[in-house]
Amino acid sequence: MVIHISSGSPFEARIGYSRAVLDGNMVYVSGTTGYDYKTMVMPDDVRDQARNAFATISHALEEAGSTIKDVVRVRYYITDMAHYDGLVEVAGKVFAEIRPAATMLVCGLTRPEMKVEIEVTARLGVHER
Numbered sequence: 001m002v003i004h005i006s007s008g009s010p011f012e013a014r015i016g017y018s019r020a021v022l023d024g025n026m027v028y029v030s031g032t033t034g035y036d037y038k039t040m041v042m043p044d045d046v047r048d049q050a051r052n053a054f055a056t057i058s059h060a061l062e063e064a065g066s067t068i069k070d071v072v073r074v075r076y077y078i079t080d081m082a083h084y085d086g087l088v089e090v091a092g093k094v095f096a097e098i099r100p101a102a103t104m105l106v107c108g109l110t111r112p113e114m115k116v117e118i119e120v121t122a123r124l125g126v127h128e129r
Helices: 010-015 046-063 081-095
Strands: 002-005 020-023 026-033 071-078 101-106 116-123
Touching: 020 046, 026 046, 046 081, 046 116, 071 081, 081 101, 081 116
Parallel strands: 071 101
Antiparallel strands: 002 020, 020 026, 026 116, 071 116
């Protein structure tokens, strides 16, 4: 059975996607930007954007019965290499012990205020091993 999880982001309804999809023991979390979805405010600093993205991702994983410790794959999208150090500072703290497979791409994002987008895949129970 597939379960669709929403963060309440207006982008999800408008574009037609789920924040996360739980399929068996796998959780696929969509690319997540740095909006605070309660206020719909995007901070200017890439570190704050990354923190917000990880908070949204963590919440989606928890709704799926998972945690950030279950992440096995992460993809980072940044709009400029100038944002690399700020993203790495935050991501390094989140994943220091978890060490998922990772990819980083420099690309354009859909809104000019977006500096980073983070996508993860998790497998339920990985952190229990």
